[in-house]
Amino acid sequence: MSTNQEFDCVVIGAGVQGSFAAYQLAKHKQKTALLEQFVLPHTRGSSHGQTRIMRKAYAEDFYANMMDETYELWAQLEREAGVKLYRQTGLLVMGPEKSHYFEQVKKTLQRNRVPMVTLTSDNFNQHIPHVKLTEGDGAVVEVTAGVLYADRALKAAQAQFQKLGGVIRDNEMVTDIKPGPIVTVSTSAGVYRAKRVVITAGPWANRLLAHTGLQLPLEVVKINVCYWKEKAPGSYDVRRRFPCFISTESQESKEHIYGLPSNEYPGLMKICYHAGSKADPDQRDQQTDRSDIDILQCYVKRCFPGLFPEPAVVESCLYTVMASSLDQSLASFCVNSAWERCPPMTFHLSESDAFRQTPNQLYRAWTGYSSLS
Numbered sequence: 001m002s003t004n005q006e007f008d009c010v011v012i013g014a015g016v017q018g019s020f021a022a023y024q025l026a027k028h029k030q031k032t033a034l035l036e037q038f039v040l041p042h043t044r045g046s047s048h049g050q051t052r053i054m055r056k057a058y059a060e061d062f063y064a065n066m067m068d069e070t071y072e073l074w075a076q077l078e079r080e081a082g083v084k085l086y087r088q089t090g091l092l093v094m095g096p097e098k099s100h101y102f103e104q105v106k107k108t109l110q111r112n113r114v115p116m117v118t119l120t121s122d123n124f125n126q127h128i129p130h131v132k133l134t135e136g137d138g139a140v141v142e143v144t145a146g147v148l149y150a151d152r153a154l155k156a157a158q159a160q161f162q163k164l165g166g167v168i169r170d171n172e173m174v175t176d177i178k179p180g181p182i183v184t185v186s187t188s189a190g191v192y193r194a195k196r197v198v199i200t201a202g203p204w205a206n207r208l209l210a211h212t213g214l215q216l217p218l219e220v221v222k223i224n225v226c227y228w229k230e231k232a233p234g235s236y237d238v239r240r241r242f243p244c245f246i247s248t249e250s251q252e253s254k255e256h257i258y259g260l261p262s263n264e265y266p267g268l269m270k271i272c273y274h275a276g277s278k279a280d281p282d283q284r285d286q287q288t289d290r291s292d293i294d295i296l297q298c299y300v301k302r303c304f305p306g307l308f309p310e311p312a313v314v315e316s317c318l319y320t321v322m323a324s325s326l327d328q329s330l331a332s333f334c335v336n337s338a339w340e341r342c343p344p345m346t347f348h349l350s351e352s353d354a355f356r357q358t359p360n361q362l363y364r365a366w367t368g369y370s371s372l373s
């Protein structure tokens with residue numbers, strides 16, 4: 001590789017955020033390099049794995065609103081790449097009927113006219129077999145929600161980026177960033193100069209930002225991604241139209257528990273706990289806490305009687321969340337739900353949308369990066 005290459009933009013980190021940002025930059029005719037520390041594809045960050053939930057069912061309107069644009073941008077990538085990235089499955093939301101969060105989610109769906117079906121304890125099992133609805137829980141189905149095929153989407157974004165002339169350098173760790181009108185980015189293999197830099201380093205963000213003197217209140221946690229075996233094969237299968245689900249709160253936990261129909265591994269349903277224990281991204285599997293799995297086992301045993309209550313497969317993934325409790329619910333979402341928000345987040349910066357802007361303003365403050373749309 002030749003050193004001292006010049007670009008309009010260098011993107012650091014080839015997870016979903018960086019890959020989609022790079023693809024959009026190339027679409028906007030920006031000469032762009034995407035730098036990744038590991039050989040691609042890899043399973044060390046937050047963007048690996050085959051599936052992610054796409055939904056509008058949030059307590060806040062702004063997430064529901066941004067999803068129209070997000071769906072359209074993923075659909076555009078589907079068309080350009082000629083691959084299927086999304087499967088509509090519906091999303092079952094369950095939670096204490098009178099809880100603030102559950103009520104808010106329902107209201108968001110209603111206010112934004114998102115197609116939904118409200119289920120009662122009487123008709124619940126006609127629609128959702130093999131699940132026990134807890135007494136006092138409400139249940140709604142967001143009809144248009146579904147599954148984004150994550151690994152495939154990441155591959156498609158990177159391939160389209162390259163087709164548009166973008167340069168991917170993997171196995172190349174960024175070791176230094178020198179700000180200035182032209183930013184100098186040094187890696188383990190060379191030096192890049194660019195008018196702008198986008199930093200999408202996920203769990204390694206603070207390590208990278210340390211080169212700049214900037215630190216963010218971020219915390220990295222390990223999520224145990226659990227797959228549970230069906231007792232009767234097909235009971236929770238995507239082909240039998242079993243939906244994704246979120247339990248907003250349960251006897252077992254105040255945290256969300258969520259799941260996706262059996263799909264990527266035949267006969268195994270993915271059910272996870274929406275919190276984890278602090279981890280070092282370079283020594284992820286030294287974090288061996290399984291208290292989340294204990295909670296999930298109790299939940300599965302009680303609410304999903306058609307699954308063996310012991311995970312058959314456990315994979316690992318990292319969340320990067322805001323450490324401060326003040327911003328936890330909003331900002332951790334910003335960092336953690338990139339699949340849903342990734343396309344507009346990287347490009348459509350609206351001054352009035354503080355939440356979507358949060359990460360972008362960080363890039364802007366640091367890099368002088370500005371919206372191209």
Ligand SMILES: Cc1cc2nc3c(=O)[nH]c(=O)nc-3n(C[C@H](O)[C@H](O)[C@H](O)COP(=O)(O)OP(=O)(O)OC[C@H]3O[C@@H](n4cnc5c(N)ncnc54)[C@H](O)[C@@H]3O)c2cc1C
Nearest residue numbers: 013015016017037045046047053174202317336338339340
């Ligand atoms: C179990 C789990 C379930 C999830 N479910 C959902 C869901 O249903 N819906 C949803 O929308 N989101 C979901 N998310 C969240 C979503 O997956 C993440 O928010 C998203 O993948 C984050 O992408 P990223 O690009 O910011 O980070 P990453 O994927 O971690 O990418 C960062 C990249 O930067 C690279 N990098 C870091 N430092 C350097 C350096 N110095 N030099 C070069 N490269 C570097 C890393 O190697 C990495 O490839 C889930 C996440 C997990 C873990």
